[in-house]
Amino acid sequence: MLSSNEMKIEDFIIIWLDENMNEHNEYYRDSIIQLRTIVNSLKTFNDNNQCIDFLTGVINKNVFLILSNTLTKMLVPLINGISHLDSIYIFSNAVLEHQQSIKSWENIQGTYNNISNLVKKLSIDVKQSENDLTPINMISASSNESLDEISCSFMYSQLLNKILISIEYDEKAKTKFINYLHNSYADNKQELVATKQFEKGYKNYSAAWWYTKESFIYAVLNAALRIPNVDIIVNMSFFIKDLHEQIKEVYMQKKETENLTLYRGQGMSIIDLENLKNCQDGLFSFNCFFLSTSRDRDISFLFADSARQKSNTVGILFTIEIDPSISTVPYASLKDISYYSKKQNAEEEILFSMHTVYRIGHIKQIDNNFWAVNLILTNDNDVQLKLLTARAREELGGVDKNHALVPLLLKMGEFKKAEEVAFTLIQSTSELNLNDTMHYSFYLGQVKYVVGDYSTAFSYFEKAISIAENCFSSNHSALALFYNRIGLCYDSTDNHSAALLYYEKALNIQENNLISNHPHLAATYMNTALAYVSMGNYTKALSFYEKAKSIQEEILPPIHPDLATCYNNISKIYCSMGQYKAALSFSEKVRHIREKSLPSNHYSLSTCYDQIALIYEKNGRIFNSTFVL
Structure with missing residues (x-):
């Protein structure tokens, strides 16, 4: 078996099928050593079925397959259409049979009767594939x-x-x-x-x-x-x-x-x-x-x-x-x-x-x-x-380059690596360097929040807030960001009243320090609205969504996904309030954006059509089914 690290470190693998394969035999052992100078990942088989099972199960690797002459005619037709099978090499000291049929098969790179020539050809082909796979x-x-x-x-x-x-x-x-x-x-x-x-x-x-x-x-x-x-x-x-x-x-x-x-x-x-x-x-x-x-x-x-x-x-x-x-x-x-x-x-x-x-x-x-x-x-x-x-920098929160790696990894969905990097950085940071400690504590809180470990997220967010409150003025922008995140954490644990208190703190800073159409203000308005929705206060929620919408319509392109999200949330509120005409109007805006900006089979389109269908159903009308995916 290949180790997990071996499977990940390269994206090529050599598979060698030979009915006489014996890795303890000196000839096979020396041949394997030579082949592994080209590609580290190598797997040998002497059983056809085991080889085919392994070959078809390979993920994220291109395969170079070596076959003995006696197995070629039977095996190649079974595997010739496998997409990740890059090349096939016939390797045998015996006189080669069925040469004509071999020439007609795809991916056959040649027949070889000594390991040196095979290694030379494989080396060239792997380099070509490395080049082509860029x-x-x-x-x-x-x-x-x-x-x-x-x-x-x-x-x-x-x-x-x-x-x-x-x-x-x-x-x-x-x-x-x-x-x-x-x-x-x-x-x-x-x-x-x-x-x-x-x-x-x-x-x-x-x-x-x-x-x-x-x-x-x-x-x-x-x-x-x-x-x-x-x-x-x-x-x-x-x-x-x-x-x-x-x-x-x-x-x-x-x-x-x-x-x-x-x-x-x-x-x-x-x-x-x-x-x-x-x-x-x-x-x-x-x-x-x-x-x-x-x-x-x-x-x-x-x-x-x-x-x-x-x-x-x-x-x-x-x-x-x-x-x-x-x-x-x-x-x-x-x-x-x-x-x-x-x-x-x-x-x-x-x-x-x-x-x-x-x-x-x-x-x-x-x-x-x-x-x-x-x-x-x-x-x-x-x-x-x-x-x-x-x-793209704005999407990361506008952080400086010294603190940007962890939020970038989070944006890329690399949560485990983001946590590892943040933890390594905080471990190597002097206790006297409060600025770095604050940032890395915040990012560790972010990681824990994303993976649903809210209790640990709270402790990291609280540490970041404590440093910021002691080191910065009460209207510092970092505090607004931290208050927002801990508010989201409270929302996720159904403590919406506590969440609203932190959103209010964030808004007090942002409304006094940012321009009226700043995207960070829109984000906090959205968070506040979501908390009110969870508490069933649709009127309050709608007022904050309208504030967010006004900013986003002013600063974002007309088909930006954040606008679609805002319109969708407003549609749901109107639907819950029984105002189906207004709900449909906003859902149609969502549909327009997503049909313009997403592939036709994207799941977000499906949820959009479902929402429109729900509005029609609640209003006692029939939805135009041609919209349904």
Whole structure:
């Protein structure tokens, strides 16, 4: 069995099925060692059914399958349509049978009669798949301040990068990562040796040297985003910062003054290609920490051409245009700083740092399953990118960069990691540093509130409030935030009177210090309204919802999801009060927003239609069933 850590640390697995498999046999044992130099996760079988059961149950990993010759004809037709089965290799010392039928099957990469040739081919194919699996993010040119599900993912990944490189790391960060690797590679002696070399020699070489060396660093870091695995990302953040700083330093020393054209070839799913065509002129990024490109078009062309040979995949040749006079995004040639700098650099590789963002230019087909896409590096003052970044920061509560990682992890749904990071930070914070202690206590309260551990949440919120009340003036904005959160905690435990007291405290601060249409005011009005709804005081609730609505209609785009939430809550109140005409009017507004901004099968649309149906039913009328999903 593969350990849970081994299953998570990489996103590839080799499965080897051979009826004579015996891991205690010297030949098989040595072969396994060689294969695990390519991919750490490896599983062997000598039973067909067990192998198929395991193969079909693999999640979030691409599979490279090795079969003995005698099993091929029977097994391949049964597994040929499995989506995560990347490649099949026939491995046998015997004379190969049924060669013609083998050629007609998908995913068969070749037949091999010695382990060295097989390892060489597998190594090439895994690198190609790593390249092809680089995830992409894109946003249409019309997306601005409204953060829908797609743009949230895009912008939170951008913010994560900025936060990671702003944190100060010490030797403990590297030690924690090393311990993580030791646990993950416990059964792989060669990777443990490499880990030991990294531990002892990290300071002797540059981050770029380690990144380009044939080792676990490159594979683990890029797999962390593809899987995704926030645990690995946070553990490797010290290295991410070091490599970013090195690229930035090289960029500043050798800054280009003339326009530059670079290339990248990779595979892409047909669905992603269609999305790309629909986002022409929009924003685009490769969802990797460090993007490899080349000055050599021919090398990139070969990568793209190789990718299109796979089923359901098209080859994409990206042409990347850079105008150094309008962009300061750091990138660096690896010519003098990589592990191979004194050996070879045939690709003329250029490495971009940290989720570089581009504009999507022209897209054209150049051959069957082969497309050319032009990307233009974004201007430092790109209006759309600035608006989305500002909106994403606002969604995090506008916290400064030193305290932003935990709320970002919460927004991303990484509650366990958010708690771990917050707890680590509070443990390492001096008792004299009350500002940090206050923030981390608040975030731990947030985590506990989200997972429903209200008693622990109360204790953390109360600690944060106690520090704030002693250190700040009575109208400090932090207190308003803390009062709001502990109010929500009281609401969740059905103590609505206590919740209202804290909401009132928050409003006293906000109404005296914020502009009248500030979004934080709208949020507190919404919280207050919800408490009154729970107490059955619909008139009071409606008055606070109306205040929130007035602000949101003034500051938010007309199809923003927060507006839909507000309208939906108002509709429910009118329905409870028997005012069905008003209830229907607001539910129709909800429907309009959600039909404009959500996929047709989104659950929020279903609940919207259910609410409209309920209003018609209570009013003794028949709902138009064509709206029902």
